[in-house]
Amino acid sequence: MNIFKKQESQVRSYSNNFPVVFQKAKGSWLETENGERYLDFLAGAGSLNYGHNNPVLKQALLEYIENDGITHGLDMHSSAKATFLNALNRYILEPRNLEYKVQFTGPTGTNAVEAALKLARKVTNRTNIVAFTNGFHGCTAGALAATGNQHHRQGAGFSLNNITRIPFEGYADIDGLNLFETMLSDNSSGLDKPAAVLLETVQGEGGLNVASNEWLQRLSKICKANDILMIVDDIQAGCGRTGTFFSFESSGIRPDMVTLSKSIGGYGLPMAVVLLKPELDEWKPGEHNGTFRGNNHAFITAAKALEIYWANDNFENHIKQSSNKVSDVILRTIKRHPKLFVQQKGRGMMIGIECKDGIISSDIAKTCFENGMVIETAGPDDEVVKFFCPLTITESELDQGLAIFEDAVDSIAAKHFKKSILIKEDTMIVRTLDECRDSERRVASETWESVRMLLKNDNMGFSFHITTIYQDTETHIHYKNHLESVYCMSGEGEIEVVGGETYPIKSGTLYILDKHDEHYLRAYKDKEMVMACVFNPPITGAEVHDENGVYPVLD
16 A cells, blocks of 8 residues: 555555455445455446446457557547447437437547537537536536535635536526526626537436436427527436436437446546537547547447347346345435434436435445445535435345445444443442342233343342243333333344334344434334333333323332
């Protein structure tokens, strides 16, 4: 690790959150140089939709290299490029009735955005670009100007101009499109007529904010009515991440330009393109160029990925099933912990959960990593935990990752319980569970048994009970004016505070109820749940107790 601290710039970021040295990767797994394995729920920030070292794509690439296929060729014609263009037309454009020309830009997403903005300004002879709140488009000058995040913008070192920012759908309860349309029709609005509108249909780094189909259709209509180009940045949301190849397909819109990068190369190899309507192709030869316009190795793996995964709808169905599974876990988590979480965000497998603040999301990501999973956050305050695993992930791997997430949430939730330590000095009582169970200290009903090992007349200042909730039963409990600490000794179930949260309980879990809120205890089917319970002040016969209707009280 010392070589990285000594030699690599501190501008690095992901490695700060995952301080290990990775050496190998396969499918949905990363492996360190020490042999530790991590489930990858980051997937190169969406660059590895088809997984690490996908065997089919790897074989195609190895065969191409073995046959001395051209690696670097500037923008010259190559058989690899032809293979990709034919696959793109056959499997993506023609089935969707889309007619686009393809511009190969520099190898990263921000290169594609720069080219699209430059072309829009050239074609329209206008300079202004409309972008949206919480949008992220890259860190080179033009793309950064369209990006909202201040952390990135402050690194520019100069003024970021020629952008008008409009509220994205749902931002601050403002109808941004109504504002946009009004400003376009008002000669005194101060809005210079834009060359183009640039947007993500699902804002990745901005917090997984989703534009509805209706909103996108309205925006498209406004652009057409005002002769404004519409550019969809599908760099992160494209290539299947939202459930379809393009993120905008369900809306029916037809953008004038689409930028693609990240997973378009299939194998994680750098590659970026701009798809543009033919009538917009006004470039002069070499007017926008670069040494690495097109990556022949990426052409091979990109073409194979399109052939294998997009020739029919099997892959889309797999993405949908995975998305439903993740969504179920997210919604269940929100229901159990409403004080920790706000809502589900995103669409398809570009999905996440919004936490109350960035501290909670950071704690979850850190705890997941400690338990063998790489997962990251997004949003203005990094408050959204993003589920960005490879789209090829198996059902069992997805279940494993979701279990790690739920365990992390349980651990974080436990930190939010009030902690109490009760001590009584100079008093010693020795009493066994069996002798208490065989006395009047045992009370029971059809769903529970409670053995009161310490009560008020033991003069300890608190009560101590061993309570058993029988398997596959529910018990309603409502004491008053007690602080209760409960430690689960064995079994598994959950506690639901009436009008509040639901918490999972398993062996080793401690929970504390302030003033002993009304709640339900449920034991799951497999095993009864045995718990050690401490009450302060001690249980007395002077109070009302209701546990499934009967709860004899002993002093």
